[in-house]
Amino acid sequence: MVFLACAVTCSVAIGVIFKHAGRLRLDRTALLTVNYAAAVGVAVILLGIGGRSVEEGLTLSLALGTLGVGTGVVLIAGFFALAWATEVAGMSLAIGVMRVSVVVPFLASWLVWGEVPTGAQGVGMVLAMGAFFLLAHRRSSPEPVPASSGARAGHGAAVQATVPSVDWRAVGVLALTFCLGGAVDVSMKAFEEGFGAENSRVLFLMLAFGVAFLVGAVIVLRRGLQRGEWPTAKAIGWGVVLGVVNYGSLEFLLRAIEALPGPFVFPVNNIAIMTLAALLGITVWNEQLSPPNKIGLGLAGLALVLLGL
Numbered sequence: 001m002v003f004l005a006c007a008v009t010c011s012v013a014i015g016v017i018f019k020h021a022g023r024l025r026l027d028r029t030a031l032l033t034v035n036y037a038a039a040v041g042v043a044v045i046l047l048g049i050g051g052r053s054v055e056e057g058l059t060l061s062l063a064l065g066t067l068g069v070g071t072g073v074v075l076i077a078g079f080f081a082l083a084w085a086t087e088v089a090g091m092s093l094a095i096g097v098m099r100v101s102v103v104v105p106f107l108a109s110w111l112v113w114g115e116v117p118t119g120a121q122g123v124g125m126v127l128a129m130g131a132f133f134l135l136a137h138r139r140s141s142p143e144p145v146p147a148s149s150g151a152r153a154g155h156g157a158a159v160q161a162t163v164p165s166v167d168w169r170a171v172g173v174l175a176l177t178f179c180l181g182g183a184v185d186v187s188m189k190a191f192e193e194g195f196g197a198e199n200s201r202v203l204f205l206m207l208a209f210g211v212a213f214l215v216g217a218v219i220v221l222r223r224g225l226q227r228g229e230w231p232t233a234k235a236i237g238w239g240v241v242l243g244v245v246n247y248g249s250l251e252f253l254l255r256a257i258e259a260l261p262g263p264f265v266f267p268v269n270n271i272a273i274m275t276l277a278a279l280l281g282i283t284v285w286n287e288q289l290s291p292p293n294k295i296g297l298g299l300a301g302l303a304l305v306l307l308g309l
Contacts, residue, residue, distance in 0.1 A: 004265060007252035008272045013245045015082075015091045015277050019285060021238055022087040029223075030231035031239045032079050033216030038243025040209045043202065046251075058203040064195050068204060071187040072211025078180035079212075085177045089170040092281035092289060092297070096135045097174045097181070099270045100300045103128035104182020105189050106307060113193055124306030127299050134296025136174040205250070267308030271301045 021031055058064075085094035103125050109115040117125065191204055224230045231239075256265050278297055281287035289297070 001260070003252045003256040003259060004269060007249055007256055007269055008276065010245045010249035010252060011269075011273045012095075012276045012280065014242065014249065015086060015095045016280065017238060017242050017245065018083040018086040018094075019091050019281075021083065021235075024234065024238075026235045026238060027229075027231060028080060028083050029216055029219050030235040031242060032076055032083070033213060033220050034231065034236050034239025035079070035243040035246055036076065036209050036213035036216065038240045039247040040206055040213060042244055042247040043206050043209070047202070058199050058207065064191075064199065064204075067187065067190060067195070068207040069211050071184070071191075071204075071208040072213075073215055074180060074183045074187060075208055076212040076215050078177070078184050081173065081177040081180050085170075085173045088173050090281050090287035091285065092278040092287050093135050093174060093293060094177060095277035096274050096297055096300055097132060097178050099274045100128045100131050100135065100303065101178045101181035102185060102266075102270065102304065102307060103132075104179070105185035108186045109189060113189075118309060120306045120309040124303045124309075127303035127306065131296045131300035131303055132178055134292045134299060136171050136178075137290060137292040137296070264308075267304045270304045274300060274304075 021028070060068075082094055082098055085097065106117060106121060106125055110117055187208075191199075191201070195204070220231060253265070253269060256269070274297065278289070282289065
């Protein structure tokens with residue numbers, strides 16, 4: 001349980017760092033690039049100086065290399081979307097959408113690898129999709145609409161109605177977060193199905209993290225040479241912290257899975273992360289949740305329980 005608690009804490013800390021970085025207006029690309037460099041560094045230290053061993057190696061082929069590169073690109077894109085969603089929609093909804101995106105690999109397992117879901121999992125997938133639409137239900141500030149010329153207030157002022165409009169920007173960012181979060185899980189499923197028996201998952205993750213770092217580094221370097229915009233010391237510092245926490249979330253989750261049953265770990269991990277993120281968003285940053293958002297969080301929690309059965 002200690003490892004599971006640490007995994008949840010690290011995952012929630014990622015959202016907190018994104019929220020804080022948005023308020024500090026840190027460069028997202030620099031932050032995420034340094035994050036992946038730090039994550040690779042932590043992995044190397046644990047594998048080397050820590051005296052760890054990897055049972056299987058990593059036999060690179062065209063297919064595995066392509067999957068590794070694709071996973072790395074999706075990783076940094078997904079993290080970028082999560083950081084963006086945290087800014088425009090709030091930490092509560094961003095992390096809620098990211099958690100419920102677990103339905104995507106379930107669908108892929110069914111449609112691609114022929115793993116038929118149980119009845120409970122089928123219901124969970126339907127609820128998860130419904131939860132996504134409720135979580136993505138965002139409204140912008142009400143827009144005033146002038147009343148007809150005949151309508152007058154007490155002192156002759158025109159009565160104006162307010163009509164809330166959908167915040168399509170937030171909806172789009174949350175949808176992107178959902179799709180990319182699910183794509184990361186699908187890529188890991190593809191590795192397990194096609195290459196997991198002969199290759200080390202740890203080394204594959206290091207490959208993906210390394211590719212994610214290179215993608216970000218190219219963007220940062222190009223921007224620096226063209227516009228003279230280089231990462232600030234603050235962005236680098238927070239990037240290192242994010243990388244350590246990011247790796248810790250995966251490390252502790254793997255350790256929790258070794259000590260506890262998977263059907264218990266996954267739903268508890270997801271629901272705890274989503275609940276804590278919502279509580280922090282509401283109490284610390286005064287994030288406002290609409291009634292559909294609150295119903296969506298409840299549906300997401302129930303869906304995650306069913307998907308874990």
